[in-house]
Amino acid sequence: MPRLWNDTIESHREAVRHATLDATAALVAEHGLASVTMSKIAEATGIGRATLYKYFPDIEAILTAWHERQIGAHLHQLTRIRDQGGDIGERLKAVLMAFAMISHQRHDADLAALLHRGDHVVRAHQRLRDLVGELLAEGAESGALRSDIAPDELASYCLHALTAAGALPTKAAVSRLVEVTLDGLRPVARG
Amino acid sequence: MPRLWNDTIESHREAVRHATLDATAALVAEHGLASVTMSKIAEATGIGRATLYKYFPDIEAILTAWHERQIGAHLHQLTRIRDQGGDIGERLKAVLMAFAMISHQRHDADLAALLHRGDHVVRAHQRLRDLVGELLAEGAESGALRSDIAPDELASYCLHALTAAGALPTKAAVSRLVEVTLDGLRPVARG
Numbered sequence: 001m002p003r004l005w006n007d008t009i010e011s012h013r014e015a016v017r018h019a020t021l022d023a024t025a026a027l028v029a030e031h032g033l034a035s036v037t038m039s040k041i042a043e044a045t046g047i048g049r050a051t052l053y054k055y056f057p058d059i060e061a062i063l064t065a066w067h068e069r070q071i072g073a074h075l076h077q078l079t080r081i082r083d084q085g086g087d088i089g090e091r092l093k094a095v096l097m098a099f100a101m102i103s104h105q106r107h108d109a110d111l112a113a114l115l116h117r118g119d120h121v122v123r124a125h126q127r128l129r130d131l132v133g134e135l136l137a138e139g140a141e142s143g144a145l146r147s148d149i150a151p152d153e154l155a156s157y158c159l160h161a162l163t164a165a166g167a168l169p170t171k172a173a174v175s176r177l178v179e180v181t182l183d184g185l186r187p188v189a190r191g
Numbered sequence: 192m193p194r195l196w197n198d199t200i201e202s203h204r205e206a207v208r209h210a211t212l213d214a215t216a217a218l219v220a221e222h223g224l225a226s227v228t229m230s231k232i233a234e235a236t237g238i239g240r241a242t243l244y245k246y247f248p249d250i251e252a253i254l255t256a257w258h259e260r261q262i263g264a265h266l267h268q269l270t271r272i273r274d275q276g277g278d279i280g281e282r283l284k285a286v287l288m289a290f291a292m293i294s295h296q297r298h299d300a301d302l303a304a305l306l307h308r309g310d311h312v313v314r315a316h317q318r319l320r321d322l323v324g325e326l327l328a329e330g331a332e333s334g335a336l337r338s339d340i341a342p343d344e345l346a347s348y349c350l351h352a353l354t355a356a357g358a359l360p361t362k363a364a365v366s367r368l369v370e371v372t373l374d375g376l377r378p379v380a381r382g
Contacts, residue, residue, distance in 0.1 A: 024224075082369075105346075135223060145373075149367050149370075149371060152366055153359070153368065154371065156355045156358060156359070156368075157352055157355050157368055157371050157372065159355075160351055160353075160354050160355035161348055161351050161352035161353050161355075161372070161375070162351075163351050164347045164348050164350075164351035164352075167347060168344070169346070173344055176340050176344060176347055177344065177347075178346050179340075179343075180337075180340060180345065180375045180376075181348065181352070181375060182370045183337075183374065183375045183377070183379055184352070184372060184374045184375030185371075186374070188374055
């Protein structure tokens with residue numbers, strides 16, 4: 001087959017995959033996880049049930065693929081924000097604020113319970129800790145942040161503290177959470 | 192029936208209930224959640240399978256009862272520590288350290304995924320936030336802690352930050368996490 005034809009098939013497959021994930025996310029958001037079936041997903045995607053099974057063996061595989069796509073997009077967003085420039089304090093604050101807003105807007109607790117131990121989540125958490133840890137190391141070196149505790153421990157502190165954003169009612173409360181979390185990172189003179 | 196007899200039956204029932212929860216926790220810890228069955232639980236408890244079903248309809252009911260008992264014990268422990276005396280800074284630090292150690296020692300991620308949305312967990316989290324929030328309010332009034340942010344928001348920050356203890360390798364690292372978290376609670380002069 002000519003290369004162009006292969007590319008066309010591949011891009012068609014990608015389009016069907018993405019459409020399936022979008023349709024599933026919409027069904028889950030509207031009707032809840034428990035009521036979603038492969039038939040309903042196929043119908044909402046606009047493909048046959050047999051075709052759907054050629055792409056995904058079951059609902060969990062679709063949800064995992066959707067979750068991987070979400071996490072990938074979030075990491076991409078945080079990386080872009082980190083690379084925007086400004087001093088280390090500004091960049092760190094921007095990254096932490098963006099992460100807190102992601103936690104604030106997530107309403108996929110059902111999904112998290114189902115999926116949160118997947119390998120893709122473990123890998124994504126590691127990349128997130130690395131991203132934040134590198135900023136904290138840079139801040140410690142420049143004297144803007146505390147240097148008495150290892151950056152990876154501080155990264156873990158930050159990311160856990162900011163997941164409190166999930167239960168906060170307003171963006172103003174999320175901003176305050178980011179400030180408090182940052183206050184834990186400042187250099188301290190302990191007597 | 193005489194009252195004494197009723198008491199005896201009741202305390203026998205309690206003993207069977209507790210023995211069932213202990214046996215189940217031991218089975219889950221040793222073999223993992225997926226391999227536990229009602230038959231194995233009955234055998235490990237030393238009662239018949241039919242008797243077990245008089246106490247609990249299924250494994251999830253047993254796990255929920257076990258989890259409720261655990262959470263109750265933790266809240267009781269934290270309340271006792273809060274009431275031990277000392278200044279507000281010492282009491283807060285002792286409560287937060289105890290909570291962090293509980294998070295550090297918990298290895299029930301499977302169970303959490305299964306149960307974490309239960310009503311008993313929601314109520315326990317609320318009591319925990321209240322307990323910590325009251326200490327933070329007292330600290331803000333005395334000037335020992337920051338007063339620019341509401342105590343319930345700060346309580347949520349604390350408790351989420353301290354859940355990072357679950358992934359920390361050592362007790363020393365847990366101590367450092369508690370210090371960092373407390374540093375976020377100190378009064379701040381912002382320019």
